[in-house]
Amino acid sequence: MTRRPLSLALLVLALAPPARADEASDRARIVGNWKLVGVVYEDAAGQRRPVLGQHPTGYQIATAGGRWLALVxxxxxxxxxxxxxxxxxxxTMISYTGRWRVEGDRVVTRVEAAWNQAWVGTDQARIFRFEGDLLHLESPPQPHPNLLGQVVRIIVTWRRDE
Structure with a gap:
């Protein structure tokens, strides 16, 4: 009887995706105030375009208590x-807030309020990458409400602003 639960636990561990050892460190690096550097939308053909212009404005705030707020x-x-x-x-804008968490190489926000009601109650996941004082966030390909549902990948770059 004791072998079966142990075998099951080992099987679950073997099949689980590897956890990033540095999730706590990544979370600590994400916490803070960020100023927008740029936004590009990438279509299915890989074409990138700055739909919001060459110099959009915006800020993102990620608190240690788990609050995420973005305005672009x-x-x-x-x-x-x-x-x-x-x-x-x-x-000509994107704005949302919610509770955020780190899951591997993704930052995930459970949206509580947004400029577009369709995002409320959803998880908005972004692959994150650091480059010096820059934070790059990339969405998976998804229909974007500002582009009448056109499927794009959004790539947003932020610079630490503290």
Missing amino acids: TAEGRPVPQTDVERAQALR
Whole structure:
């Protein structure tokens, strides 16, 4: 009887994906204030384009307590004068907040509030990579609400701002 639970536990451990030994270290490096450097969208053909302009603005805050807040706005956004322009302005920004965690090479945010209601209640996962004081976040290919559902991979670069 004692062999079976032990065998099952060993099988589970053997099949589990390897955990990154440095998840706590990665989490500590992610915590802080970040200023936006750039955003590119990559389509299925691998074509990259700066949909939000060459110089979008934005900030991301990741707290040690687990709160994530990101706000990105396109370069040169006009002040909307009409309801149509206000509706169009939503396509020139991305904003969401929620609880975040590190899972291997991904930072995952369980979205609690967002500029687009479709993201609320979802997990937004991004592969992360550090390069000096830069943090690169890459989404998996997914339909993007600002591009009428076109499938893209979003690559966002942030610089530490503390």
